[in-house]
Amino acid sequence: MVGIKDVAKLAGVSVSTVSNVLNNKKNVSDETREKIIKICKELSYQPNAAGKSLKSGKNDTILFNFSDFDRSFYLKIINGISDYVNNNDFDLIICTDKSCEKYMNNSLTGGSIILDKKMQDDTLIRIASENYPIVVLDRIMNNPYIKSVVVNNYDPMFEMIQGVIDRGYRSFGFVGGPEETADNKERYRAFRDALEVNHIQFLQKSYFAGNYREKSGYNAAKILMLSRELPDCLVCANDNMAIGAMKAFQENGIRVPEDIAVTGFDNCDLAEAMGLTTVSIPNYERGYIAARYLIENIRGQRNVETFKISAKIIFRSSVGIKK
Structure with missing residues (x-):
């Protein structure tokens, strides 16, 4: 796998110079910039998610956090999130429990969808910002950078x-x-x-x-x-x-x-x-809607009003007519 050190070696420059070019900084000469870009194309080198986020100012990776593998509806939510993310050229990271907090910063992900009761409100409030929006699926929160998508139970x-x-x-x-x-x-x-x-x-x-x-x-x-x-x-x-x-x-x-x-x-x-x-x-739709709102907020279309999803009743044989 080609890395930034390989590009720097072929260009005869330091790794920091290559990084400056990828991050679109102005402190590199046009000649060196063109040389580095040409080598990147020839090697099909793609910077990692952190590098891309620094270059664009926005991170095109989102995180989905949940806590319980025992409940099958999670897969439907993930499918909904994944479909919207893929359709909008974003990447998706999925993690569980406490391990997710270290990924919740703009150098690694651009925002998070949280479905984990163990993730405390005060943690989310501390992390959420204009540059790091969050969507929560399991609670209603009044915060200018957190969108709640909840079921009308x-x-x-x-x-x-x-x-x-x-x-x-x-x-x-x-x-x-x-x-x-x-x-x-x-x-x-x-x-x-x-x-x-x-x-x-x-x-x-x-x-x-x-x-x-x-x-x-x-x-x-x-x-x-x-x-x-x-x-x-x-x-x-x-x-x-x-x-x-x-x-x-x-x-x-x-x-x-x-x-x-x-x-x-x-x-x-x-x-x-x-x-x-x-x-x-509608769990697939719940994931799809959460991803849509998160990506819109990442792109600056601020919307943090609580969104309630409708659900429908299905009567089956476990309830009869009581005589």
Whole structure:
């Protein structure tokens, strides 16, 4: 692989002189500049992302940060991001957890899309700037350099629970995700509001804390089965937990929906096969929109107003008609 040292050696100049030419600095003679450019073309030498960003003043690489390989919807989001990035001649870096922070500077990337609850708000506020815009997918932030692209969790959750109530269900359990996440808070609030509007009491003992993974839904269902009486319906804050709960019920001879109905949220790949009633989130579009807004902000088209994505309810066999 040809490097900047090879170019410098053939041109008979220092590496810093080659760098100055690539960065379009004026402190190099026209003769030397032309010589270096000619050698770069002959060797098909391309500067790295950092070099290109210094030359143009803008970095054409963006970063996507997420934290959980266990959830299949990430792949759809990545596909959406990748398609928009490729169509606009940008490059994409994907990383997870704490390792991403070292890439969040303008010498390496021009901006970031963040979907990681472990990345603290104060860290994002410290990093975001006019020259380094950020798009967040998992929270709403009021910052002049941070754009929030979030799912409208409240309306479809409320409507789904209303639909379940309209089908005759009157007692409920709830399996929540990580309690600090905005998604879980909004979904749980919609669930409680729908019950309240219909004058249905909800006991806190019927709330089970999960972590959005299948095993936590499985464990919640196992605990629920220890009680004397099952609720009419178990509402889960995402599909993975709902699928875990359905597997636990099936192992113990409890029928869905005859003995207990189950709902999820996300419409993951297994939801249709399991007959799971859920809310479908357009994750490919979510990634595509996030990439579009980030690149527009990198290019100076400032837009940091919160964008809410609509989701739709899909009723399947996991909810029937309660007699």
